[in-house]
Amino acid sequence: MENSNPRRLRAADADRERVASAVQAAGGEGRLTLEEVEDRLGAVYATKFTDELAELTSDLPRQRPPREFxxxxxxxxxxxxxxxxxxxxxxxxxxxxxxxxxxxxxxxxxxxxxxxxxxxxxxxxxxxxxxxxxx
CATH class of the missing domain: 1.10.287 (Helix Hairpins)
Incomplete structure (x- = not known):
């Protein structure tokens, strides 16, 4: 069975999109090369669990939420x-x-x-x- 740890949470499409936008933003800022962005985006959409998503952005700064009055x-x-x-x-x-x-x-x-x-x-x-x- 794939999920040997019953506490692992499956990633939702919204989770993948959030991480994909963070990876794309990092590429736009020049923190990642084009190849790294492509590799990470491929990995983002191939992930099944949330802990795998966290590993893909662990070396990137956290995104700030949009400012709102x-x-x-x-x-x-x-x-x-x-x-x-x-x-x-x-x-x-x-x-x-x-x-x-x-x-x-x-x-x-x-x-x-x-x-x-x-x-x-x-x-x-x-x-x-x-x-x-x-x-």
Whole structure:
């Protein structure tokens, strides 16, 4: 029988694709030669178990997850952002219509930006993660 160790996990297609993209990225960065990429990709698609996949990328740096601004996932923050932008546009239109020589909307727009920053920070910590990705 092929699987002498009952604790070995069979690799899924998603596992193979994840490792194949890591190998291709390493080739694109110049960490692997074209021949090495071809050899490893052939081995990736021929593997049956996850521990074999791990061996194919053990000498490569780990890929970082894509950066995402976490508060944008939250509806309340998106509403806050839309309201802040709408108010800023309204303030600028009022300033243009008033003919005042100095840009008085700067201060209210500053406080709108501060409120957005605080909201983003609170949303990040409330969900258990920071708003900035530490890389």
């Amino acid at each position: 976490a508060p944008l996932r939250h509806r309340a923050f998106r509403v806050h952002l839309v309201v802040a932008v709408a108010l800023s546009v309204l303030l600028i239109v009022r300033w243009v219509a008033s003919g005042v020589p100095f840009f008085w909307p700067a201060m209210p727009m500053f406080w709108l930006a501060v409120s957005l920053g605080l909201h983003a920070r609170v949303r990040g910590f409330r969900r258990g993660g920071a708003t900035a990705v530490p890389y």
